[in-house]
Amino acid sequence: MLAQVVTILLDGLNYASFLFIVSVGLTIVFGVLKILNVAHGAFYAWGAYAAAFSITQAGELGYPDWIGFLLIFASSIIVGLVLGTILERLVLSRMYAQDEVLIALATFGVFLCLEDAILLVFGVDPYFAYQPMAVLGNVVIGGVFRDVYSLTLFALALVVAVSCWWVLTKTKWGKLIAVVIYDREISQAMGINVSAVYLIVFIIGAALGALGGAYVAPTTSVAPGFGIDVIVLSFAVVVIGGMGSIPGALIGSILVGVLRAVAVHQFPELELFVVFAVMAGVLIVRPEGLFAPPKARTI
Amino acid sequence: MVNILKRAKPRLAALASCLLLAAVTTGSASAKDTIKVGVVTFLSGPAAGPFGVPGKNGAELVIDAINAGTLPAPHNSKGFGGATLEPLFIDESGGGAKQVAEYRNLVEKQKVDAVIGYISSGSCMAIAPIADELQKLTIMSVCGTPRLFEEKDRSHVFRTQGNAVGDSIAAARYMIEMFPELKTYTGINQNYAWGQDSWKFYSLAMQKLDPTSKASSKPQFPKLFSGQYSAEISTMLLDKSAVVHTSFWDGDIEAFMLQGMVRGFFQQKKLVSVTGASAVDSLGKKIPDGVVIGTRGKYGLLVRNDLSDPLNAWFVREYKTKYGVYPLAPSYQYAKAILYYKLGMDKAAQAAGGFPSQDEVMQSLKGISFQSFDGEVSMALAKGRQAIHPVGYGLTKWDAKKGEPGVEKVRFYGAECINPPEGILSEDWLNAGMPGAKCN
Secondary structure, eight states, rough: OHHHHHHHHHHHHHHHHHHHHHHHHHHHHHHHHOOTTHHHHEEEEEHHHHHHHHHHHHTTTTTTTTTHHHHHHHHHHHHHHHHHHHHHHHHHTTTTTTTTTHHHHHHHHHHHHHHHHHHHHHHHHHHHOOHHHHEEEEEEEEEEEHHHHHHHHHHHHHHHHHHHHHHHHHHHHHHHHHHHHOHHHHHTTOOHHHHHHHHHHHHHHHHHHHHHHHHHGGGGGGOOOTTTHHHHHHHHHHHHTTTOOOOHHHHHHHHHHHHHHHHHHHHHHHHHHHHHHHHHHHHHHHHTTTTTTOOOOOO | OHHHHHHOOOOOOOHHHHHHHHHHHHHHHHHHHHHEEEEEESSSSSTIIIIHHHHHHHHHHHHHHHHHHHHOTOOOOOSBBTTTEEEEEETTTOOOOHHHHHHHHIIISSSSSSEEEEOOOHHHHHHHHHHHHOOEEEESSOOOTTHHHHSSOSSSEEESSHHHHHHHHHHHHHHHHTTTOOOOOOOOOOOHHHHHHHHHHHHHHHHOOOOTOEEEEBOOOTTTTTTOOOEEEHHHSSSOOSSEEEEOHHHHHHHHHHHHHHHHHHHEEEEEETTTEEEEHHEEEEEOOOOEEOOOOOOOOHHHHOOHHHHHHHHHHHHHEEEEEEEEHHHHHHHHHHHHHHHHHHHHHHTTSSSOHHHHHHHTTTOOOEEEETTTEEEEEEETTTTEOOOOOOOOOEEETTTTEEEEEEEEEEEHSSSSSSOOOHHHHTTOOOOOOOOO
């Protein structure tokens, strides 16, 4: 019984870590730029492809397997920097005055373009970049073999959560972001370079999306269509937690992850249902989500 | 100058009329010389690499060979009823609604003569009613749900691939023959028609063939293309069942195997994979020895080294020459569907003494038996519209000499051993204890 509880918790936290890393970028971008960025799924997919491709190439060139970890982080940063800059400067920066729905549709268009670009650049064959997962091996916890690589996902999620909290509450940058969130026009009047804040926040959000994909890449078959499901899942997590709330994304991820693990272990037929049942339940009780940041009332 | 032009006008008009008439006549003749066929397969999405593109390659190879008349005997006549086939390749990804729209476009705008393809059972179930409604000959090449013909009679649909019933019974027979001591089993199958049917018929077959066997109460049904199976693997590792049945295909089977390998899954469980051969080729040496692998017919990995059949030998050789890799099961399945269409066209054209009508082609397709790249295929079920053929399984074994994946202990089960006779629903036949099954 205890072994089963431990296993369910570990499975749930494992999935929650994955969900948090992916959805935190989405929620940060929404919180600051007020944009529902559907292209976030494409950042995830590009991160996965960039990592899988570089790890595979490194393996073929005879580099040691641990190089894969460096490549995962390098791929995330490069994808975030390049794609994030291109999307923010070429598309979004020209649309901030437009309706939020129009901007969301524009990001959807970008998502489709980036998905097709994957086919052009990487082809249709799947990539297997298993080396970082294989090099860490497995351990027995609660009577079940677990791959150490998935356990490192907890640590990564924790680092991401603490870093976000620290930057937003303890640094000058965090204060600048808070001011821009509160009132863009006043911030601009006070001399804050809002355009630069938007660009940097968007790049960070994109890099976090790419990091989610890059970190998952060694555990799976990286194939076309990789980013489609993840945008739906991360959107569900963000809605549950409250759009724009980082603690909300954390709690939403844990809630979805653990309940899904319970479903898989005890009621497998409900696995698909549980994520969206939680979302529907939260929306009925608290339509703004569990931890939606307070909104300034405008008169 | 103006006068010359004026005088020439009636003559020019007459000449133009003649040229136009000639063009129309030539156009009409070429319509009979060339037929357009929609070939539908996954060209994007997670199923493209392991299934869709190998399927497209198989179709392309055989279409080119038939158009050129270079297939080995007895299929070496040129063309499809004498006509050259021009394929229109369509992407199967995007779900049922998109496929229905694509199908309507093929039939109503592109005016195709037939549609061949479909890998996903979801696509087949969505397309079959539309094919009957639009009255267009449609040959399903890969999908495996038995519901296609067991839920409804079809008028314009054919399927050259055996269904999940034969695949599942063959899997159960193999496990009982090779591992009689493994009495308990669970499953992980995708949560849609193919996955649910595969599990249902595997469980039923196990119960009937070995009443002492016991199914787990918690079989897993993750979403199609889910890609993450950590919780499912944990659940199955905690489950006491010795055997795990899966009908995973596309990128899902590869992801599942990768995640299972690093968690010691294959050391603790005996995996029976109905369509896992594509993953064995993709993952190569990383696949452990001893995994039970099927290909849904005499395809790919199971017959790669048995080149005694001239059609299979030709197919493996030509495919490897053209694409640089071995053909996978979908390559054979698409090639078979194309060949079947050729045979129907040839037979109907011969009977009609010219280019046949669609009704004549469909009549000639019903109930025939033919030699394909995977041996004998018999259109024995669903009033001559559903194929049966042998299905085999083997155990993975890395071939160190060749440096490529191999199999050992391969067993094939005859078509009439693993399929119900005509006129009986598969579930009823299994519940009755498979009366009349002809197993050697």
